[in-house]
Amino acid sequence: MHPEHWMSVEEAGLFCRPANLYIDPMLPVTRAVVTHGHGDHARSGHQCVYASALTLKIMTTRYGEDMAVSPLPLRMGESVVLGDEHDPVLLTLYPAGHILGSCQVLLVYRNTRLVISGDYKRRDDPTCPPFEVIPCDVFITEATFGLPVFTHPPIEQEIQKLLTSLRVFSHNCHLVGTYALGKCQRVIIALRQAGYHKPIYIHGALEKLCKLYADEGLELGELILVNDVIDKQTLTGEIVLAPPSALNDRWSRKLPDTRTVLASGWMQIRARAKQRQVDLPLIISDHCDWPELIQTLEEVSPQEVWVTHGREDALVYQASRMGFKAKALSLIGYEEDEENG
Amino acid sequence: MEAFSELLEQLYFTRGTKAKATLIEDYLHRTPDPDRGWAVAALAGELRFDFFKRNTIKALMLTRTDPTLFALSYDYVGEMSETVAHLWRPEENKAWTTPLPGLATLVDQFAVAKKQQVPNLLAQWLDVMTPAQRWALIKLGTRGLRVGISARSMKHILANYGGVSINDIEALWHGIAPPYSTLFSWLDGTGPKPDIANQVTFHPVMLAHPLDEQTRQKLVIKDWQVEAKFDGIRVQLVSKPSGKALFSRTGDDISHAFSDLLDTIDHHCILDGELLVMHGAKIDTFNQLQKRLNKKRPSSSLMASLPAAMMVYDVLQYDNKALSHLPLSQRRSALQSLMAKMANPRLHLSPCYDVTSHEQLALLHHSLCKTPENEGLMLKRKDSHYIPGRPKGIWYKWKRDPLLVDAVIMYAQRGHGKRSSYYSDFTFGAWEGDTLLPIGKAYSGFTDADLKKLDNWVRRHTVGRFGPVKEVQKKLVVEVAFDAVHLSTRHKSGLALRFPRFHRIRWDKPADEADSLDTVKALIPPSSHHGD
Numbered sequence: 001m002h003p004e005h006w007m008s009v010e011e012a013g014l015f016c017r018p019a020n021l022y023i024d025p026m027l028p029v030t031r032a033v034v035t036h037g038h039g040d041h042a043r044s045g046h047q048c049v050y051a052s053a054l055t056l057k058i059m060t061t062r063y064g065e066d067m068a069v070s071p072l073p074l075r076m077g078e079s080v081v082l083g084d085e086h087d088p089v090l091l092t093l094y095p096a097g098h099i100l101g102s103c104q105v106l107l108v109y110r111n112t113r114l115v116i117s118g119d120y121k122r123r124d125d126p127t128c129p130p131f132e133v134i135p136c137d138v139f140i141t142e143a144t145f146g147l148p149v150f151t152h153p154p155i156e157q158e159i160q161k162l163l164t165s166l167r168v169f170s171h172n173c174h175l176v177g178t179y180a181l182g183k184c185q186r187v188i189i190a191l192r193q194a195g196y197h198k199p200i201y202i203h204g205a206l207e208k209l210c211k212l213y214a215d216e217g218l219e220l221g222e223l224i225l226v227n228d229v230i231d232k233q234t235l236t237g238e239i240v241l242a243p244p245s246a247l248n249d250r251w252s253r254k255l256p257d258t259r260t261v262l263a264s265g266w267m268q269i270r271a272r273a274k275q276r277q278v279d280l281p282l283i284i285s286d287h288c289d290w291p292e293l294i295q296t297l298e299e300v301s302p303q304e305v306w307v308t309h310g311r312e313d314a315l316v317y318q319a320s321r322m323g324f325k326a327k328a329l330s331l332i333g334y335e336e337d338e339e340n341g
Numbered sequence: 342m343e344a345f346s347e348l349l350e351q352l353y354f355t356r357g358t359k360a361k362a363t364l365i366e367d368y369l370h371r372t373p374d375p376d377r378g379w380a381v382a383a384l385a386g387e388l389r390f391d392f393f394k395r396n397t398i399k400a401l402m403l404t405r406t407d408p409t410l411f412a413l414s415y416d417y418v419g420e421m422s423e424t425v426a427h428l429w430r431p432e433e434n435k436a437w438t439t440p441l442p443g444l445a446t447l448v449d450q451f452a453v454a455k456k457q458q459v460p461n462l463l464a465q466w467l468d469v470m471t472p473a474q475r476w477a478l479i480k481l482g483t484r485g486l487r488v489g490i491s492a493r494s495m496k497h498i499l500a501n502y503g504g505v506s507i508n509d510i511e512a513l514w515h516g517i518a519p520p521y522s523t524l525f526s527w528l529d530g531t532g533p534k535p536d537i538a539n540q541v542t543f544h545p546v547m548l549a550h551p552l553d554e555q556t557r558q559k560l561v562i563k564d565w566q567v568e569a570k571f572d573g574i575r576v577q578l579v580s581k582p583s584g585k586a587l588f589s590r591t592g593d594d595i596s597h598a599f600s601d602l603l604d605t606i607d608h609h610c611i612l613d614g615e616l617l618v619m620h621g622a623k624i625d626t627f628n629q630l631q632k633r634l635n636k637k638r639p640s641s642s643l644m645a646s647l648p649a650a651m652m653v654y655d656v657l658q659y660d661n662k663a664l665s666h667l668p669l670s671q672r673r674s675a676l677q678s679l680m681a682k683m684a685n686p687r688l689h690l691s692p693c694y695d696v697t698s699h700e701q702l703a704l705l706h707h708s709l710c711k712t713p714e715n716e717g718l719m720l721k722r723k724d725s726h727y728i729p730g731r732p733k734g735i736w737y738k739w740k741r742d743p744l745l746v747d748a749v750i751m752y753a754q755r756g757h758g759k760r761s762s763y764y765s766d767f768t769f770g771a772w773e774g775d776t777l778l779p780i781g782k783a784y785s786g787f788t789d790a791d792l793k794k795l796d797n798w799v800r801r802h803t804v805g806r807f808g809p810v811k812e813v814q815k816k817l818v819v820e821v822a823f824d825a826v827h828l829s830t831r832h833k834s835g836l837a838l839r840f841p842r843f844h845r846i847r848w849d850k851p852a853d854e855a856d857s858l859d860t861v862k863a864l865i866p867p868s869s870h871h872g873d
Contacts, residue, residue, distance in 0.1 A: 148406065277356065314413040
């Protein structure tokens with residue numbers, strides 16, 4: 001049966017009726033599946049939550065032990081049967097390549113396959129397994145960077161920009177805005193891979209998630225809390241990571257002569273960087289750029305494409321040009337602050 | 342070109358005039374003539390021709406991309422140059438070769454290229470440039486560089502570079518042309534100061550600051566010359582043995598549009614004043630002047646029915662004698678005798694008011710604000726020299742309070758430049774019965790925090806879209822401020838507001854309590870009902 005008869009957009013979010021299951025719901029519900037740990041997808045207060053063990057760990061780190069009544073970890077590729085046993089919905093998770101623990105959700109109902117890809121990317125990311133192409137009838141994709149102006153340069157090139165700036169502006173503290181989950185740890189690892197082995201200083205809001213990544217065996221090197229630095233003047237010429245909201249906040253005023261850096265896919269649009277009063281924009285994204293979105297549509301090659309949050313107009317248009325039936329799903333609430341780009 | 346593109350990139354992201362000035366000075370030191378002169382011209386907004394039109398770029402871009410995707414990208418990015426810089430895909434792996442030619446070579450190539458050669462030339466360069474270089478070339482070629490350097494700050498930088506006074510640079514500026522080789526040889530100490538005495542050039546005008554209540558109360562009235570503030574446009578009339586011209590306040594030559602005024606001038610002088618439409622001594626409305634401003638070459642019947650005149654308030658030069666270093670009181674007496682000598686019916690002396698107390702000043706302001714040809718009054722220190730730019734505490738304008746109405750937001754569009762990708766351009770309307778009719782558009786008057794809130798509101802309340810324009814639920818009331826309202830056949834509501842801007846956002850106010858069209862119409866000054 002076509003998914004438009006068993007999937008709907010409700011106030012809480014995308015809903016699968018025969019499984020009584022919400023996908024990344026915004027409001028507390030009885031049964032949810034959560035694709036990944038970013039705050040706009042993973043909320044607390046649900047009854048049962050299906051997710052990868054790592055996503056559940058991230059949610060516990062963020063919201064505490066009682067973030068849900070029954071957290072139900074699923075391994076990648078492991079299926080669970082939901083709904084009426086004579087008319088079941090099969091739920092399976094697959095890697096999405098977005099951040100640690102991120103998954104796509106495959107729902108199979110009456111021989112029809114629907115993939116909700118959540119947020120995803122196609123670049124190498126040492127913190128998570130790569131996106132897997134899952135054949136399906138309907139493919140639901142995000143479109144955060146769904147315009148042909150977005151082509152993300154290699155992360156190595158962007159990290160070099162930061163290292164060059166550190167050399168040229170050696171008297172400035174380089175304050176780098178990175179989203180606390182995923183972006184932060186990816187930037188740290190990329191710095192280490194580029195040969196930067198000095199301690200990296202972090203804002204308190206990044207501490208727990210960095211520890212979680214380190215506990216999962218990802219080498220982040222020496223991290224020091226800015227709060228533990230007694231003489232802040234010693235941060236001259238050092239790298240300090242903070243959530244983007246702290247860049248122009250009172251918190252950053254105690255740092256010596258800052259040069260403001262922001263790592264985000266949005267930084268490709270110079271006016272965006274300017275709006276954020278950024279001195280050095282780094283185009284580093286955990287989402288697909290335009291060529292990757294197109295590549296993914298080609299590889300998945302579904303019957304139909306549904307586009308969720310982002311620049312949906314352009315991607316719907318492009319998918320139609322490529323011969324897919326396509327439509328936009330208006331899901332509100334995701335990507336409100338645009339800080340996890 | 343690499344150096345220029347890099348400079349622009351740095352200037353774009355660098356905050357603070359001082360830091361920007363350091364970057365430019367450094368560039369001037371390490372860049373040879375004539376490249377650096379063209380860079381100065383580009384940054385100061387002194388390039389006098391477009392390399393290519395925006396339409397040429399757009400047409401060229403559409404040969405390489407899908408029109409719908411281009412339109413959606415442009416709508417999102419909010420800026421043509423950057424959209425093209427990112428969207429451009431080089432033909433057959435030509436990508437990114439170095440070195441590119443110098444800036445002057447590129448300027449020359451585009452200057453001599455025939456119209457039909459331009460697209461090929463442009464495509465050829467876009468193919469081999471990085472996105473940042475493409476952006477620089479398009480910005481340069483369409484004269485749209487906005488990297489936070491004003492013409493004035495460029496002059497400061499040049500003065501600093503050569504160790505000369507800013508006033509020297511100002512005085513020379515409109516008599517020299519890019520790539521400024523004579524200027525640079527003077528600044529480098531290898532040549533004489535350029536001589537521009539006989540040229541008919543624009544002299545940057547002196548501007549006034551708005552007067553706030555606190556400052557006003559502290560003024561010692563007897564030190565100030567008080568004049569009406571006329572509702573026309575600021576002009577400078579330059580008449581020399583070698584020729585004459587009328588300039589706008591930004592230095593644009595508008596002589597041809599106002600030849601009826603200019604033809605009557607036969608004395609040699611530089612006058613500062615307000616351009617108005619006048620029937621003898623009677624001043625017509627700004628709305629009528631607008632009809633003249635819209636015509637670059639007006640017909641003789643238009644010139645006869647709406648004759649141009651000038652309300653003169655200052656004199657900078659007379660018979661080749663510079664007067665700008667004299668105090669205003671002395672310039673005023675020189676102006677009075679000059680005006681008497683000229684006895685030109687098109688030139689009127691701006692009257693000074695005899696005011697001796699704060700009470701009288703307030704009364705005068707009140708009465709001047711009631712006449713449609715004025716928009717308040719001017720206060721100028723009697724001992725002030727004529728200083729180009731907007732020096733502090735010397736000249737003030739005390740304008741009429743703005744008019745206010747409560748209007749309802751109807752449509753929103755994304756902004757450009759700094760506000761690209763935010764919904765920041767709003768069409769608002771007033772009620773006629775139970776229908777809303779649009780009465781104007783506003784882009785300003787809100788804070789960055791308001792802007793974010795408005796943007797969010799638009800996204801959540803969109804009910805339809807027409808290309809880049811979003812129609813929103815008719816729910817949000819804004820208090821709109823504007824300088825005047827006139828009848829106009831151009832808009833469905835029959836009204837046109839002058840300089841509308843947000844005054845306050847009334848998140849609390851229900852839309853049905855916004856003002857009616859009749860309330861807005863009641864604000865039309867009585868004398869302008871005949872027009873339009």
